[in-house]
Amino acid sequence: MTLPADHLVNTDATEPASDLETDLDGERAHLTASRAALRRMRDRAEALFSTGGNVAGDAYTAETLGRTLARRVAELADDPDTPLFFGRLDFGSSPAAEDHAGHRYHVGRRHVTDDDGEPMVLDWRAPVSRAFYRASAREPQGIAVRRRFGFAAGLLTSFEDEHLDRGEELGTASRILTAEIERPRVGPMRDIVATIQPEQDELVRADLDVSICVQGAPGTGKTAVGLHRAAYLLYLHRERLRRSGVLVVGPNRAFLSYISAVLPALGEVEVEQATVDDLIAAVRVRAEDSTAAATVKHDARMAAVLATALDAHIGGDVEPMTVPDGSYRWRIGAEVLRRLVDDVRAENLPYGTARERIRARVVSLLQRQSEARRGDSPNDAWLRRMGKAKQVTDFLDQVWPAVTPEALVAEILIDPPAGVLTDDERELIRWPAAPRSLKSAKWTTADLVLVDEAAGLIERRPSFGHVVVDEAQDLSAMQARAIARRSEHGSITLLGDLAQGTAPWAAADWRETLRHLGKPDAEVVPLTIGFRVPAAVVAFANRLLPVLAVDVPAARSLRNDGGLTIEAVTDLEAAMVDEVRAALSYDGSVGVIAADTAVDGLRAALTKAGIENATADDVESEARVTVVPASVVKGLEYDHVVVVEPAAIVEAEPRGLHRLYVVLTRAVSRLAVLHTAPLPAVLRD
Numbered sequence: 001m002t003l004p005a006d007h008l009v010n011t012d013a014t015e016p017a018s019d020l021e022t023d024l025d026g027e028r029a030h031l032t033a034s035r036a037a038l039r040r041m042r043d044r045a046e047a048l049f050s051t052g053g054n055v056a057g058d059a060y061t062a063e064t065l066g067r068t069l070a071r072r073v074a075e076l077a078d079d080p081d082t083p084l085f086f087g088r089l090d091f092g093s094s095p096a097a098e099d100h101a102g103h104r105y106h107v108g109r110r111h112v113t114d115d116d117g118e119p120m121v122l123d124w125r126a127p128v129s130r131a132f133y134r135a136s137a138r139e140p141q142g143i144a145v146r147r148r149f150g151f152a153a154g155l156l157t158s159f160e161d162e163h164l165d166r167g168e169e170l171g172t173a174s175r176i177l178t179a180e181i182e183r184p185r186v187g188p189m190r191d192i193v194a195t196i197q198p199e200q201d202e203l204v205r206a207d208l209d210v211s212i213c214v215q216g217a218p219g220t221g222k223t224a225v226g227l228h229r230a231a232y233l234l235y236l237h238r239e240r241l242r243r244s245g246v247l248v249v250g251p252n253r254a255f256l257s258y259i260s261a262v263l264p265a266l267g268e269v270e271v272e273q274a275t276v277d278d279l280i281a282a283v284r285v286r287a288e289d290s291t292a293a294a295t296v297k298h299d300a301r302m303a304a305v306l307a308t309a310l311d312a313h314i315g316g317d318v319e320p321m322t323v324p325d326g327s328y329r330w331r332i333g334a335e336v337l338r339r340l341v342d343d344v345r346a347e348n349l350p351y352g353t354a355r356e357r358i359r360a361r362v363v364s365l366l367q368r369q370s371e372a373r374r375g376d377s378p379n380d381a382w383l384r385r386m387g388k389a390k391q392v393t394d395f396l397d398q399v400w401p402a403v404t405p406e407a408l409v410a411e412i413l414i415d416p417p418a419g420v421l422t423d424d425e426r427e428l429i430r431w432p433a434a435p436r437s438l439k440s441a442k443w444t445t446a447d448l449v450l451v452d453e454a455a456g457l458i459e460r461r462p463s464f465g466h467v468v469v470d471e472a473q474d475l476s477a478m479q480a481r482a483i484a485r486r487s488e489h490g491s492i493t494l495l496g497d498l499a500q501g502t503a504p505w506a507a508a509d510w511r512e513t514l515r516h517l518g519k520p521d522a523e524v525v526p527l528t529i530g531f532r533v534p535a536a537v538v539a540f541a542n543r544l545l546p547v548l549a550v551d552v553p554a555a556r557s558l559r560n561d562g563g564l565t566i567e568a569v570t571d572l573e574a575a576m577v578d579e580v581r582a583a584l585s586y587d588g589s590v591g592v593i594a595a596d597t598a599v600d601g602l603r604a605a606l607t608k609a610g611i612e613n614a615t616a617d618d619v620e621s622e623a624r625v626t627v628v629p630a631s632v633v634k635g636l637e638y639d640h641v642v643v644v645e646p647a648a649i650v651e652a653e654p655r656g657l658h659r660l661y662v663v664l665t666r667a668v669s670r671l672a673v674l675h676t677a678p679l680p681a682v683l684r685d
């Protein structure tokens, strides 16, 4: 197929159109050959997978091999709608080209090799591919020509060349980049591998042991950067991260559904994605706190309250111990036992680990006596029996009693200790009555952070190799500590925007959050190019910034298209239905955003008008219209956004203006604001 010349974009005006078409045909042939090679790779992997069980010696090896091969088969899946490659690098002959001088590489989503093992497509994460994202006219990094490909429905339709060796560079003026950014959104979030920008790439390719905090205005690609960094790190440190794991933390389930397809599309299927509450849910939530009570429970001082309360369990009176053992009786004096407890205490272990350490030391003292008397070493069964001996357990229960996380939290909620909290704060969190049992306790969402903190004091938990935390401005100190416990030996990518902080405890400065996360020295890096929100909409939303009391760097929108309408109406539902109908005449998704309490009414109005609509967490829905409560819209985006009654959104919560800022920055193309009540003063003309 030959395309008309205007489909071809090329910075080299000296090249005649027919040459460009020949070039394009050559690229299409390479695409077809690469797809065929990928299919052969997959066939081979599948054949290995089906025989893997026979060749592997034992069941364990067979299972491990099976898992590896199954993942390999999944990795090699070819999606006909996503291009196998999106770029090409032609290395020149300058010294910077090193071993690649004169070589040409296609860059894509995964490695594809021909039957001789020669690369046909390089994975975007490979070291050579870095130049695709970073090379510039000023620093060509050995590249003579960088080519970007334009695709439509899986078909290669155009390309753009930058002769970096001749000082040509398109940067954000690239038409292929612009088309990608302006492509209508449908369904879940997509990957951005073809168009990662240099400032983003620097973050994506940061080393595994580096923790970073990214502060970026709405739509600057923070989420995209975090997910691509996870994929990059998994590629580079596959074995290490498979053992320890990679975790992505998002603000709510609607957001997690929205981003859930990005990593699998990049071949990464083994990343855990969770909200903080999911991550720490150890008890069933059956009640809600007042905001004031929750704010106390999320305060960092609660860590000290719990630690002190736990410490108070240690150190009852020590009596000498006598343990019967057949015809023998072993004795340990009080002084020896007291010293043993003090020694373990000085080791600063988690409480439960320390209790077991004391048990082990007592058994070892008994063992020494037995060896001296019997002349041989006791077996494992004897050691276990001594460890469980009533006298040993009684001693432990006396000096270091077992405590469960729930019991410890219940203790401080039944009678909040004085010392750290003010009297008012203690009354706020006090349970009106002690529950009959821990099972029947009316735990709240905020109690989850307390139970998790208590669990962390009692038992150390395994650390992920890398944790990506999105919308991190809303983390409370206690939530940050919960994440710190899960990333103690790993690194963190923290993503957020202080201006979008809506939680009562939202961060005012990143250093504080980083300190609670145990990464006080992580660099705070700004992202400043906006890929989502059109400039006119950004300008409107930015009028709120001065009243949000945060110090954040301004961003520049790459989008000069799009539209903004603000309309005072008398019938909100009718006006909303009209707006949605108008939006449906364009391509792309439509999001209606309103105060949480208004959502059901708006959905009913749409349904009555015959317009199919869905909720934000229903990603399977075919409906183009989604009605989203303002409280869950963070991180999401729609081509057309209809915001209904901003005043109600602002009034619904203490940080309502921050919420409105989030709501107004969800639009990719058009934003319509409908109101009956006056807009907040700063938004009025």
Ligand SMILES: Nc1ncnc2c1ncn2[C@@H]1O[C@H](COP(=O)(O)OP(=O)(O)OP(=O)(O)O)[C@@H](O)[C@H]1O
Residues within 6 Å of the ligand: 180, 181, 190, 191, 192, 195, 196, 197, 200, 216, 217, 218, 219, 220, 221, 222, 223, 224, 225, 497, 531, 532, 634, 635, 636, 637, 665
């Ligand atoms: N380099 C890029 N090329 C193309 N599209 C991009 C690029 N970077 C980001 N985008 C797109 O811009 C949109 C916004 O990105 P993303 O959701 O990651 O921003 P964000 O900073 O997390 O926003 P928010 O603050 O609202 O959560 C997404 O559709 C994303 O795919």
